[in-house]
Amino acid sequence: MGQCPFYPRPHKSKAGLIATFLFKRRSWLDGLYERSYKMKVGRVKMPGFDLCVVNDPKEVKRIMVDDVKEFPKSDMLHELLEPLLGVSIFTTNGEVWKKQRELLRPSFEMTRISKVFDLMSDAAADMMSKFRAYKDGSVVEVDEHMTFVTADVIFRTIMSEKLDEEKGKEILNAFVTFQEETAKTAIRRFFCIPNWLSMILGENKRMKAGEVIRKTLSNIIRPRYKNFSSDNHQDILASLLHTVDATTNQRFGFEEILDQVGMLFLAGHETTASSLTWTLYCLSLDQDAQKKAYQEIISICPNDKFTIQNIKDMRYLTNVFKEALRLYPPVGFFARQTAKDIVIRDKTLKKGSGIVVAPWLIHRHDEYWENPHEFRPERHNESISKEKYMPFGLGERVCIGQGFAMQEAIIMLANILREFKLELQDGFVPDVVGRLTIRSANGMMIKMTRRK
Numbered sequence: 001m002g003q004c005p006f007y008p009r010p011h012k013s014k015a016g017l018i019a020t021f022l023f024k025r026r027s028w029l030d031g032l033y034e035r036s037y038k039m040k041v042g043r044v045k046m047p048g049f050d051l052c053v054v055n056d057p058k059e060v061k062r063i064m065v066d067d068v069k070e071f072p073k074s075d076m077l078h079e080l081l082e083p084l085l086g087v088s089i090f091t092t093n094g095e096v097w098k099k100q101r102e103l104l105r106p107s108f109e110m111t112r113i114s115k116v117f118d119l120m121s122d123a124a125a126d127m128m129s130k131f132r133a134y135k136d137g138s139v140v141e142v143d144e145h146m147t148f149v150t151a152d153v154i155f156r157t158i159m160s161e162k163l164d165e166e167k168g169k170e171i172l173n174a175f176v177t178f179q180e181e182t183a184k185t186a187i188r189r190f191f192c193i194p195n196w197l198s199m200i201l202g203e204n205k206r207m208k209a210g211e212v213i214r215k216t217l218s219n220i221i222r223p224r225y226k227n228f229s230s231d232n233h234q235d236i237l238a239s240l241l242h243t244v245d246a247t248t249n250q251r252f253g254f255e256e257i258l259d260q261v262g263m264l265f266l267a268g269h270e271t272t273a274s275s276l277t278w279t280l281y282c283l284s285l286d287q288d289a290q291k292k293a294y295q296e297i298i299s300i301c302p303n304d305k306f307t308i309q310n311i312k313d314m315r316y317l318t319n320v321f322k323e324a325l326r327l328y329p330p331v332g333f334f335a336r337q338t339a340k341d342i343v344i345r346d347k348t349l350k351k352g353s354g355i356v357v358a359p360w361l362i363h364r365h366d367e368y369w370e371n372p373h374e375f376r377p378e379r380h381n382e383s384i385s386k387e388k389y390m391p392f393g394l395g396e397r398v399c400i401g402q403g404f405a406m407q408e409a410i411i412m413l414a415n416i417l418r419e420f421k422l423e424l425q426d427g428f429v430p431d432v433v434g435r436l437t438i439r440s441a442n443g444m445m446i447k448m449t450r451r452k
């Protein structure tokens with residue numbers, strides 16, 4: 001077993017409000033304290049917000065599965081993501097959400113597994129050429145590569161466009177700004193800072209970053225939207241362009257398509273990039289697990305291009321990936337709100353209160369896991385209850401791209417591990433931050449040595 005993967009050590013006790021406002025704005029993980037990892041339900045009261053953190057599996061099931069109507073997605077999350085995502089499936093509720101999910105479902109079925117396998121493999125091949133171009137034994141900042149390749153996969157599968165380096169840099173940098181500023185804006189909302197002051201304090205940077213991303217996507221979508229009748233692509237955008245609403249008989253409008261594509265770009269690349277980087281980190285720390293994964297890969301496919309069946313057969317590597325998703329769930333918390341006055345265990349919550357279900361906490365809760373902070377892929381040999389392990393969410397809002405992401409991740413990992421031995425740079429410790437997703441603020445420095 002390797003060294004225990006790093007996580008920000010919790011404070012002994014709750015931080016005061018002023019300290020929270022001043023120091024915890026860069027990452028919500030910095031606001032956690034020891035009891036956060038042991039409690040079943042906790043309450044965080046802020047001037048502008050009453051928030052309940054729920055770790056109890058029974059209550060989690062109630063919120064996410066049994067009584068979903070009483071716990072819709074949070075208005076604040078919608079407002080925070082709107083500059084980038086507009087009115088998209090990730091944050092809508094009720095009939096609007098239902099219609100959007102119904103409209104996206106066929107796209108995901110169509111592109112599922114076999115149809116996008118070759119496109120994912122092409123993106124993996126480009127990524128491998130970049131790794132091969134480094135001098136053997138170089139320390140490489142792999143997070144940057146994972147972010148690029150996952151964005152490239154989304155471009156190729158949704159819009160049939162390869163992501164070029166320049167466009168990639170512009171859009172990904174804007175995305176980092178959007179994430180950083182959104183985390184700070186959320187804290188300002190909790191403290192009732194007025195919007196005009198929030199704009200001066202950095203919110204306008206967030207708006208601009210959202211515009212940069214939307215403009216790049218819009219430049220690709222607009223010509224295809226105008227000429228949709230002659231559009232003969234086989235991608236997700238094509239199916240959005242051709243879908244007709246059963247009740248109104250209308251096509252999606254341009255802005256509506258842009259919202260959905262922006263959302264798929266966010267939900268589809270950022271999460272997968274985060275999960276890949278953390279998997280490479282865990283494997284660099286645990287050389288035994290890495291060796292096992294390597295041996296599995298070469299016993300299944302020593303040299304040739306991987307096939308879909310090869311990828312499906314990699315059981316151990318899949319368990320490695322699942323375990324990294326447990327320790328570093330890319331979506332570290334789910335934000336909901338109460339639709340009416342509600343009691344959760346011993347806490348009475350008013351209508352409109354915030355609810356947080358945090359896989360980050362539940363996946364590391366010491367009552368549900370043995371040695372919760374250790375990396376042990378073997379845990380996944382047995383099935384684990386959905387209320388204790390939920391990297392893709394649960395209930396009706398479960399991730400629509402789960403199959404897509406699992407396939408993509410195993411393709412990328414199998415390609416990298418077959419060719420390179422990974423070791424963490426001496427003394428490197430990741431700076432784990434919780435923003436929209438769980439990322440390492442100082443990247444991931446890994447020494448890559450070619451396997452002979």
Ligand code: HEM
Pocket residue numbers: 089090091101264267268269271272275329330331333334335390391392393394396397398399400401402404405
């Ligand atoms: C490792 C990668 C991924 C992880 C860990 C992940 C995780 C999640 C989670 C936890 C949710 C539910 C959030 C909540 O309940 O508040 C979600 C929703 C969603 N994800 Fe993923 N996701 C991943 C990859 C993808 C990909 C590749 C796509 C699409 C290309 C995608 C599209 C979506 C969409 C559209 C939703 C909203 C579904 C709805 O509300 O109906 N995700 N994802």
